[in-house]
Amino acid sequence: MDSTTIVRTKGERGAMSIMACDSGHNFAQRIVNHLNEILQNEIHSLPLRLIKSEEITFSNGEVKTVIHENIRGDDHYIVQCIDDPLNDKTVNDNLMALLTAINAAFQSDADSITAVIPQFPYSRQERKKTRECITAKQIAQFLEVSGANRVITIDVHSEAIMGFFTTAKLENLHASNFIIKHIKNKYQLQNLVITAADVGGAERARYYSKMLQADLAIVDKARDYSQKSKIKSMRLVGEVKDKNVLIPDDMISTGGTIINASKLLKEKGAKDIIVACSLPFFNGEAVDLLSEAYEEGVISKVIGTDAVFHGEQFVKNTPWYDEVTIAPLFAEVIYNINQKRSVSELLK
Numbered sequence: 226m227d228s229t230t231i232v233r234t235k236g237e238r239g240a241m242s243i244m245a246c247d248s249g250h251n252f253a254q255r256i257v258n259h260l261n262e263i264l265q266n267e268i269h270s271l272p273l274r275l276i277k278s279e280e281i282t283f284s285n286g287e288v289k290t291v292i293h294e295n296i297r298g299d300d301h302y303i304v305q306c307i308d309d310p311l312n313d314k315t316v317n318d319n320l321m322a323l324l325t326a327i328n329a330a331f332q333s334d335a336d337s338i339t340a341v342i343p344q345f346p347y348s349r350q351e352r353k354k355t356r357e358c359i360t361a362k363q364i365a366q367f368l369e370v371s372g373a374n375r376v377i378t379i380d381v382h383s384e385a386i387m388g389f390f391t392t393a394k395l396e397n398l399h400a401s402n403f404i405i406k407h408i409k410n411k412y413q414l415q416n417l418v419i420t421a422a423d424v425g426g427a428e429r430a431r432y433y434s435k436m437l438q439a440d441l442a443i444v445d446k447a448r449d450y451s452q453k454s455k456i457k458s459m460r461l462v463g464e465v466k467d468k469n470v471l472i473p474d475d476m477i478s479t480g481g482t483i484i485n486a487s488k489l490l491k492e493k494g495a496k497d498i499i500v501a502c503s504l505p506f507f508n509g510e511a512v513d514l515l516s517e518a519y520e521e522g523v524i525s526k527v528i529g530t531d532a533v534f535h536g537e538q539f540v541k542n543t544p545w546y547d548e549v550t551i552a553p554l555f556a557e558v559i560y561n562i563n564q565k566r567s568v569s570e571l572l573k
C-alpha cells in the first residue's frame with residue numbers, strides 16, 4: 226500500500242465513567258448533567274450516571290473507598306472537592322479519601338485514571354523560603370503513586386506545579402472566560418479599572434483588562450510570613466479615583482487580601498468594587514468579614530465559581546455573592562479527552 230493511502234485511526238479510549246468522592250458529589254453530578262446534554266447529540270449513547278462507590282471512615286479516622294461496579298478497561302474520572310464547606314471533613318481527610326479512590330480504581334483495572342480536582346491542595350506551598358516542605362510537589366507525587374494518569378484542575382495557584390508531575394499530565398483550566406461572560410451579562414461596568422490584588426495576580430488582571438477593555442492597576446502586597454495569613458503592607462500602582470474596580474483573584478481564603486486591597490482602593494477614591502475569584506474558599510471568619518465589607522460599602526459583589534460549592538441556600542441568602550458554574554467546562558474537557566479531541570480549543 227502506498228504510504229499516502231494509510232488511514233490513521235486514533236484508537237478508542239475506554240468507556241467514560243465518572244465517580245465521586247463524598248465531597249466531590251455535588252460537583253460531579255453537575256458535570257454528569259452537562260455530559261448528558263452533550264451526549265444527547267450522539268447516536269447510540271446511553272445517559273451517564275455516577276459509578277456507585279462508598280467512602281468508609283473507620284473509628285480511628287482512617288478512610289477507604291470501595292467501588293461497587295466493574296470499571297475494568299474504563300477511561301475513569303474521579304471527582305473530589307478537597308475543601309468542602311458543606312462537610313465537616315478536613316482538607317487532609319478529603320485528600321486521603323481521593324488517594325484511596327484513585328488506588329481503588331487502579332486496583333480495579335481502569336485503563337486510565339483522571340483525578341478531577343478543581344482545588345489543587347497545598348498549591349500555595351510550591352516553593353520554600355527556609356527549612357520548609359514543597360508540599361505541592363508531594364501532592365503531585367502522591368497522586369501519581371496512587372495511580373492517576375492525569376489531573377484536571379482550574380486556575381492552579383502556581384503554574385510551576387505542572388512541572389512537579391513526572392508520569393501524569395496536569396490540565397489546568399481557566400474560569401476567567403466564564404466569569405467575564407457573567408460580568409458582561411449582569412453588570413454594565415463603565416469607567417472600569419481591573420486591579421490585581423497582588424503582584425502575583427498581575428497576569429490574570431492583564432487578561433481581564435484586555436477582555437473587558439479596561440485600565441489596569443496593581444496592589445503591591447507584602448506578607449508577614451512570621452504570622453499566619455498576616456499582610457505587612459499594601460500600596461497601589463495605578464489610578465482608581467472615581468473609577469469602578471474589578472479585582473480578579475485565584476482564591477479567597479480568609480478574605481484578608483481582597484478586603485485590605487478594597488479598603489486601600491476606597492481610600493484612593495474607587496467607586497464600586499467587584500471581586501471575582503475561581504476558588505471562593507471563605508475559610509475561618511471570611512463570610513462575616515465579607516458581609517461586613519459589603520454592609521460598609523467597601524465591596525459591592527463577590528463572584529465565585531462552584532469549584533467551591535457553598536450550597537443553594539447560601540447562594541440564595543447571600544446578597545453580596547454570585548455563583549458562576551464552571552462544571553460545563555469540566556464536562557466538555559472530559560468529553561474531549563475521552564474522544565481524543567483538542568482540549569486547548571476549549572480554553573481559548
Ligand code: R5P
Pocket residue numbers: 422423425426454474475476477478479480481482483
Ligand atoms: C495570594 O497569592 C492568592 O492569590 C490570594 O490572594 C490569597 O491566597 C488569598 O488569601 P486570603 O483570602 O487569606 O488573603
